[in-house]
Amino acid sequence: MTKISQPLLAELQWRGLVHQTTADDVLPEFLSKSGRVAYCGFDPTSDSLTIGNLVPIMMLGHMQRCGHKPIALMGGGTGLIGDPSGKDSERQLQTLEQVGANVDACSKIFERVLEFDSSHPNPAMLVNNADWLGSLGYLEVLRDVGKHFSVNAMIQKDSVRERLHNREQGISYTEFSYMLLQAYDFLHLRREHNCTIQIAGSDQFGNIVCGIDLIRRDMIDQGDEVPRGYGITAPLVTKADGTKFGKTESGAIWLTADRTSPYAFHQFWLNTSDSDVGRYLRFFTFLGKEEIESIEQLHQQEPQKREAQRALAAEATRLLHGQQELERAEAAGQALFSGEVSSLDRQALEEVFSDVPHSSHAKTMLEGDGLLIVDLLAETSLAQSKREARTFLSQGAVSVNGSKVTGDDVVEARLKQSDLLHGRTILLRRGKKAWHATHWA
């Protein structure tokens, strides 16, 4: 996995991960030597990151694989301020404790993609800018950082200008200062860790340039002839149908299992459309060029097999959740979509349905004539009322233990004790995807 395949920039480019760089003329040359240090900042606005953050994380992964040193920067300090970019309203400030907890929680994600072990030739680092921003004095900032910034230039920035012209919202001095802090981060890492590259999403280009400027001015002050700071931005991930990437009906897709189960995560990738899957393989897996191209070829020949989606889902799930969770997710998907659940043994059944809504009922209800399915459905997450349950039944949308409820009068269909799997479970399904497990005791 740690093979050094090709120079970083070429690697990023064929993957389509480069949106824009600074200093196009000298950057390739600069990056051709290994051992460069690059960082990317992440906002700890919550206790997990979403797949929207995955692209820059992958970029850091490529850095490391190409022999450079990646630094993941958690914005524990800047998170207290809030980046005005792309926001149309002032940010709600978070408490110190909140931000601190979020930093801890998010750092686990990086450990999955990056190698932090000190035995690695170029181990990754995780830093929190609260560590240096927190102790920074106000006067110090004004003298050493503020001096290098022109307000005239700052108010020209898109992110600021929009808010300045918006009387309703405006922008606070706090958020206005954000770019100084981000620029200072870069300078700090440049000084302390010889970090020369900043990676970020395309919306951060302006902030990166600020940092580069600051480094240049600062280093000239110190008599350094070749001040170096470069920026690489990643493209915005888009979907062919124009809808927003990374969102589903049930919300954002997160990178940790407590927010988005490995099964849901796997399903998300599996449902990628044909027109996006090639790009996503490049973005979200570490598979090599030839491998991806052969997968694509296979996919084109037999798109119905969805080899490309399967590969994408497998790689991404393994990366973030590990081999074991991947296997569970695949097994669950297999069982849930084939509908062949009655053959599962007890343990497999419990594993597959651990993430599915469930409810408990009294076994005695199944005695005698049994229980009307309509009545049971209304009590589950699958139908809101008896009337709705009747609709689903008559439409042929309901399955019991994987087989569709059919017959002349489906509304009158009943469940009996013989329907119990392993003596305690009956699985209901509405439509293709909505399952509900009922347990009986």
Place this chain on the structure above:
RNA sequence: GGGCGAGUACCCAAGUGGACAAAGGGGGCAGACUGUAAAUCUGCUGGCGUACGCCUUCACAGGUUCGAAUCCUGUCUCGCCCA
């Protein structure tokens, strides 16, 4: 402050005294077809009830009327024009 116009269901939008739980479109859910896709076609889409029915809804509060989304009065919100 003055004048005009608008507020309808998840969203857009018709309806300007009864046939209105309210056209049409979008979205959502389900079915067929499929590849857990796209496109297409079909059904459902205020709530509750085993078809008839009941309850709640057309910005809000009152009123006129046998009957109001529709008419009247007041209030609020939004848009445009004038000061």
